[in-house]
Amino acid sequence: MSQSRDFLSQRALGVKQSAVRDVFDIAMDPNLVSLAGGNPWLSGLPLDELGKTAGELVSQHGTESLQYGPGQGLEPMRQAACTVMAGDGIPDADPELVVITPGSQAAIDTACRAFANPGDVVVVEDPTFVGALTSFNTWELDAVAAGTDEHGLIPAELDATLELMEAEGRRVAFLYTIPSFANPSGALLPEDRRDEIARICAKHGVLIVEDNPYGQIAFDGRPLAPIAAKHRDQVVYLGTMSKIFSPGVRIGWALVPAALKREFYLSAESAFIHASTHGQMLSTAFVDHFDWQGHVREVSGLYKERAEALWDAVKEHWDPAVEFIRPQGGFFLWGSLPEGADTLELMTEGIKAGAVFVPGAAFTPVEGTHSTLRLAFSFVEAEKLVEGVKRLAPVVNEAVARTR
Amino acid sequence: MSQSRDFLSQRALGVKQSAVRDVFDIAMDPNLVSLAGGNPWLSGLPLDELGKTAGELVSQHGTESLQYGPGQGLEPMRQAACTVMAGDGIPDADPELVVITPGSQAAIDTACRAFANPGDVVVVEDPTFVGALTSFNTWELDAVAAGTDEHGLIPAELDATLELMEAEGRRVAFLYTIPSFANPSGALLPEDRRDEIARICAKHGVLIVEDNPYGQIAFDGRPLAPIAAKHRDQVVYLGTMSKIFSPGVRIGWALVPAALKREFYLSAESAFIHASTHGQMLSTAFVDHFDWQGHVREVSGLYKERAEALWDAVKEHWDPAVEFIRPQGGFFLWGSLPEGADTLELMTEGIKAGAVFVPGAAFTPVEGTHSTLRLAFSFVEAEKLVEGVKRLAPVVNEAVARTR
Numbered sequence: 001m002s003q004s005r006d007f008l009s010q011r012a013l014g015v016k017q018s019a020v021r022d023v024f025d026i027a028m029d030p031n032l033v034s035l036a037g038g039n040p041w042l043s044g045l046p047l048d049e050l051g052k053t054a055g056e057l058v059s060q061h062g063t064e065s066l067q068y069g070p071g072q073g074l075e076p077m078r079q080a081a082c083t084v085m086a087g088d089g090i091p092d093a094d095p096e097l098v099v100i101t102p103g104s105q106a107a108i109d110t111a112c113r114a115f116a117n118p119g120d121v122v123v124v125e126d127p128t129f130v131g132a133l134t135s136f137n138t139w140e141l142d143a144v145a146a147g148t149d150e151h152g153l154i155p156a157e158l159d160a161t162l163e164l165m166e167a168e169g170r171r172v173a174f175l176y177t178i179p180s181f182a183n184p185s186g187a188l189l190p191e192d193r194r195d196e197i198a199r200i201c202a203k204h205g206v207l208i209v210e211d212n213p214y215g216q217i218a219f220d221g222r223p224l225a226p227i228a229a230k231h232r233d234q235v236v237y238l239g240t241m242s243k244i245f246s247p248g249v250r251i252g253w254a255l256v257p258a259a260l261k262r263e264f265y266l267s268a269e270s271a272f273i274h275a276s277t278h279g280q281m282l283s284t285a286f287v288d289h290f291d292w293q294g295h296v297r298e299v300s301g302l303y304k305e306r307a308e309a310l311w312d313a314v315k316e317h318w319d320p321a322v323e324f325i326r327p328q329g330g331f332f333l334w335g336s337l338p339e340g341a342d343t344l345e346l347m348t349e350g351i352k353a354g355a356v357f358v359p360g361a362a363f364t365p366v367e368g369t370h371s372t373l374r375l376a377f378s379f380v381e382a383e384k385l386v387e388g389v390k391r392l393a394p395v396v397n398e399a400v401a402r403t404r
Numbered sequence: 405m406s407q408s409r410d411f412l413s414q415r416a417l418g419v420k421q422s423a424v425r426d427v428f429d430i431a432m433d434p435n436l437v438s439l440a441g442g443n444p445w446l447s448g449l450p451l452d453e454l455g456k457t458a459g460e461l462v463s464q465h466g467t468e469s470l471q472y473g474p475g476q477g478l479e480p481m482r483q484a485a486c487t488v489m490a491g492d493g494i495p496d497a498d499p500e501l502v503v504i505t506p507g508s509q510a511a512i513d514t515a516c517r518a519f520a521n522p523g524d525v526v527v528v529e530d531p532t533f534v535g536a537l538t539s540f541n542t543w544e545l546d547a548v549a550a551g552t553d554e555h556g557l558i559p560a561e562l563d564a565t566l567e568l569m570e571a572e573g574r575r576v577a578f579l580y581t582i583p584s585f586a587n588p589s590g591a592l593l594p595e596d597r598r599d600e601i602a603r604i605c606a607k608h609g610v611l612i613v614e615d616n617p618y619g620q621i622a623f624d625g626r627p628l629a630p631i632a633a634k635h636r637d638q639v640v641y642l643g644t645m646s647k648i649f650s651p652g653v654r655i656g657w658a659l660v661p662a663a664l665k666r667e668f669y670l671s672a673e674s675a676f677i678h679a680s681t682h683g684q685m686l687s688t689a690f691v692d693h694f695d696w697q698g699h700v701r702e703v704s705g706l707y708k709e710r711a712e713a714l715w716d717a718v719k720e721h722w723d724p725a726v727e728f729i730r731p732q733g734g735f736f737l738w739g740s741l742p743e744g745a746d747t748l749e750l751m752t753e754g755i756k757a758g759a760v761f762v763p764g765a766a767f768t769p770v771e772g773t774h775s776t777l778r779l780a781f782s783f784v785e786a787e788k789l790v791e792g793v794k795r796l797a798p799v800v801n802e803a804v805a806r807t808r
Contacts, residue, residue: 004637004663007611009577012518012667015674025474039472047466054682055459062451066650068443070429102506102654106676113542114416118522134674138517173413207411233408246470248681250506259408263416270419270538272510276680277652278458 011138023358026351033355033388038183038331039379040243044298046290053285057278069277071269073100073253077280080287081253085239087293088215089225093255099265102275104213104240104252105131106268108176111209111236112139114260114267116173121165123175125153127334127363127372129183129211132176136365141173143365150325152189153177155196162204174207174236180224181214181330184363184374188328191224198231208235213243214330216296219304223329233257236264241283243331244296249279300329307333309382310375313389319400331378336360337396340403341371349395355388415542427762430755437759437792442587442735443783444647448702450694457689461682473681475673477504477657481684484691485657489643491697492619493629497659503669506679508617508644508656509535510672512580515613515640516543518664518671520577525569527579529557531738531767531776533587533615536580540769545577547769554729556593557581559600566608578611578640584628585618585734588767588778592732595628602635612639617647618734620700623708627733637661640668645687647735648700653683704733711737713786714779717793723804735782740764741800742807745775753799759792 005013027036057065072078078095085093101107108131116122118140124132126145136143144165147157158175165172177197179189189197201208208227215223228237232255240252252275256264286292307327314324314335323336337343343359350356360372377385409417431440461469476482482499489497505511512535520526522544528536530549540547548569551561562579569576581601583593593601605612612631619627632641636659644656656679660668690696711731718728718739727740741747747763754760764776781789 004661006609007519007578007664008667009517009519009521011521012671015667015670037472042467042470045466045470048463050466051459051461051463054462055455057455058458058686059452059455062449062454063446064652066446066449066652068441068651102510102676102680105674106506109675113413115411115413117413117415120413131674131677134670138671138674174411205410247472248468248470250676250678250680250683257408260411263412263419266419266538267416267542270509270535270542271513271675272506272654273535274654276506276654276683278686279654279680279683282462282682 011140015134015137023347023356027356031354032351033384033391034380035355035357035375035385035388037379038376040247041299041302041379042246044295044302049290050286054282057281061281065278065281067277069274069280071274072265073098073275074277074280074284076284077251080284081239083287084244085255088212088239089223090229090237090255097256097258097261099254099256099268100275100280101252101254101268102272103242103247103250104211104238105135106272107238107252107254108132108209108211109135110254110264110268110271111174112136112141113271114264115207116141117171120171120173122173123158123161124365125177125182126366127184127360128176129178130362133365145365148185148187150187151193152179152182152185152187153193153197155193155200158197159200162200162206166204172204172206174209175201176209176211178211179227180212181217181327183214183330184332184358185334186325186327186330186332188224194227195230198227198234202234209238210235211238213240216244217300217303217331218329219300219307220328221297221300228255244292245283245286249276249283251275251279251283303331303378306377306380306382306385310377310385310389313386317389317393319397321400322396331376333375333377335373335375337371337400338403339371341399342369343371343373346395346399350392353391353395355391357392415544419538419541427751427760431760435758436755437788437795438784439759439761439779439789439792441783442780444651445703445706445783446650448699448706453694454690458686461685465685469682469685471681473678473684475678476669477502477679478681478684478688480688481655484688485643487691488648489659492616492643493627494633494641494659501660501662501665503658503660503665503672504679504684505656505658505672506676507646507651507654508615508642509539510676511642511656511658512536512613512615513539514658514668514672514675515578516540516545517675518668519611520545521575524577525574526577527562527565528769529581529586530770531588531764532580533582534766537769549769552589552591554591555597556583556586556589556591557597557601559597559604562601563604566604566610570608576608576610578613579605580613580615582615583631584616585621585731587618587734588736588762589738590729590731590734590736592628598631599634602631602638606638613642614639615642617644620648621704621707621735622733623704623711624732625701625704632659648696649687649690653680653687655679655683655687707735707782710781710784710786710789714781714789714793717790721793721797723801725804726800735780737779737781739777739779741775741804743775744807745803746773747775747777750799750803754796757795757799759795761796
């Protein structure tokens with residue numbers, strides 16, 4: 001018998017391992033204040049009524065809700081996805097071009113399967129979603145970072161990156177971007193940049209995968225229209241029930257350009273056949289028969305309060321040399337310590353001090369020491385957020401002092 | 405802008421397209437007798453009680469059942485998977501080595517991700533599961549068929565295939581096999597062959613992926629112990645709730661050798677984060693609080709009746725030159741027409757005659773004309789099965805006549 005490790009694929013052997021990945025487990029320790037996990041707040045859901053619906057889906061419709069469904073997703077769920085996308089700012093999505101997936105991570109992964117060859121480049125904003133980086137990693141893609149500022153991706157930097165890739169003869173599979181209240185930066189890409197980015201990608205013949213889980217969690221109640229709203233044929237648009245309803249039902253989707261739909265759908269089917277029928281039917285009911293927009297307004301208000309409490313706390317307790325992007329929506333506050341600080345080390349010190357955040361190293365394809373960190377405010381009550389910031393203050397402030 | 409088709413990956417462009425894939429949609433036509441789909445029969449489930457449970461999981465435990473869960477799966481679900489595996493014939497599975505996936509298709513796909521490099525060989529029995537072939541196809545693997553008879557994979561043929569691969573310097577990622585009541589052949593691999601296959605794979609240093617969705621659907625009530633029961637370190641064992649409870653909840657799992665668990669789990673997480681929390685909790689409740697084994701006995705009895713009705717019907721109405729493997733469990737009856745018959749053509753003729761089956765071409769990596777077909781009896785009442793066989797009789801019998 002050969003050694004067991006010989007069984008592993010190159011990509012599995014190459015999956016990036018680091019202290020970062022374990023932070024999500026560590027964050028479950030009830031003695032810690034967790035500023036790590038991006039969980040949505042669910043207590044405001046009408047659980048009694050939803051329970052009644054979930055029960056009836058089994059007792060009265062069990063032979064359907066517990067059975068196999070179509071690979072593309074149930075038609076009513078695809079309609080419900082279009083209703084949600086209308087709220088995102090895409091009023092005219094066609095349910096025929098929607099593919100339902102078990103969460104939007106699976107949709108990101110399906111995009112890799114359908115559009116990327118091993119060794120291709122995926123251009124990302126830096127920082128970007130850790131789950132997307134892991135998926136790119138396992139598809140043996142080369143994530144190349146394009147520069148950002150507090151408003152997200154900088155068009156000129158994207159253009160330069162794509163030009164460089166062209167000069168190097170690299171195939172760019174797609175641009176992966178989260179324009180609205182990005183994970184982890186919280187940045188909101190302005191409208192003019194959205195059009196500019198679409199124009200640049202069209203010029204270079206590059207597909208856009210636009211991930212928009214947080215778009216409706218806009219603190220002013222006015223989501224910016226996604227890039228896909230005006231540029232449908234060059235964008236694979238990803239939506240999800242995870243932040244506006246429930247991540248536990250694992251229902252996400254992709255709105256795909258017509259010319260690419262069949263392959264996207266077959267790629268998805270080859271990975272998981274289809275998303276949970278019961279989860280699709282419960283999500284559909286939430287959209288069709290509950291005040292889902294009222295729920296979004298309510299949780300957005302709650303997240304806004306928490307974001308403000310967190311903002312005030314870091315401004316009061318942390319060294320002013322730490323810079324932040326002020327969130328106008330979403331779940332996250334992104335901080336940058338002065339260069340030279342190592343937030344991976346700080347994470348360990350922070351855990352000893354009783355609070356945990358995610359260090360910036362998790363969110364970038366760039367190797368080396370990182371002085372950035374992500375604080376999540378979605379799932380933690382305001383007082384606890386303040387407590388966490390206070391616990392971290394000596395750790396952070398000493399690290400800043402050491403850089404002087 | 406480049407042409408949209410340029411956006412597609414090589415693997416997406418290469419996904420095998422054929423009339424076969426559309427048969428599953430065609431089979432939904434209520435005017436047809438469908439002998440195509442492998443759906444389980446769900447009407448015997450205690451839907452009222454299960455509905456109550458599903459409802460309570462949301463109304464009383466919604467902040468948990470609708471929330472994110474751990475990537476490896478919930479601990480009670482991993483325990484429940486071990487309980488089911490004990491029924492399969494693996495009494496001592498360790499929940500720490502179980503990874504919960506959104507159905508076992510996702511587990512097959514995760515095995516490709518974790519163990520196979522592009523261009524690797526996967527050895528399969530021929531015929532084999534269409535979903536596995538599609539997954540191998542999208543991972544750019546080369547499915548190589550090893551010979552079978554009515555008892556499944558022939559050990560000497562496996563040995564010869566693995567020796568040939570060695571001689572050609574090919575890396576074999578794993579053997580993919582369904583030893584019990586295989587999809588599509590229905591064949592049951594005898595006990596001595598199970599050990600022999602494990603020995604041959606060990607000799608060649610080849611991992612086994614053992615897929616066992618049907619093992620407990622044994623018409624005599626006595627499942628044969630899986631290969632994994634005695635050969636844990638060389639087998640990734642796949643189980644599922646789909647055939648013994650519900651495919652709509654999309655809950656499957658892998659029992660993984662300890663040395664490979666971390667990479668398998670990370671590979672799974674990169675694809676879909678985790679399986680539906682609500683689906684896991686409902687599946688756990690089904691195993692822990694319902695008479696799941698009674699349900700398995702009941703549906704197995706039903707499937708046995710249907711299998712017999714179907715057997716009698718083909719023996720009565722079809723030309724005796726069509727050979728069958730008599731099913732001792734599972735969902736399927738596999739038939740072989742004389743060489744020269746093309747069941748892909750027959751499928752179209754059959755649909756005109758009012759019944760649909762899946763032609764053998766779907767289940768083999770071997771190109772060319774195939775004279776085999778799969779009849780599914782799990783979801784169709786006995787009289788309808790007979791009706792379907794009668795409708796197909798002239799089509800089948802004329803095709804046989806043409807070969808003479």
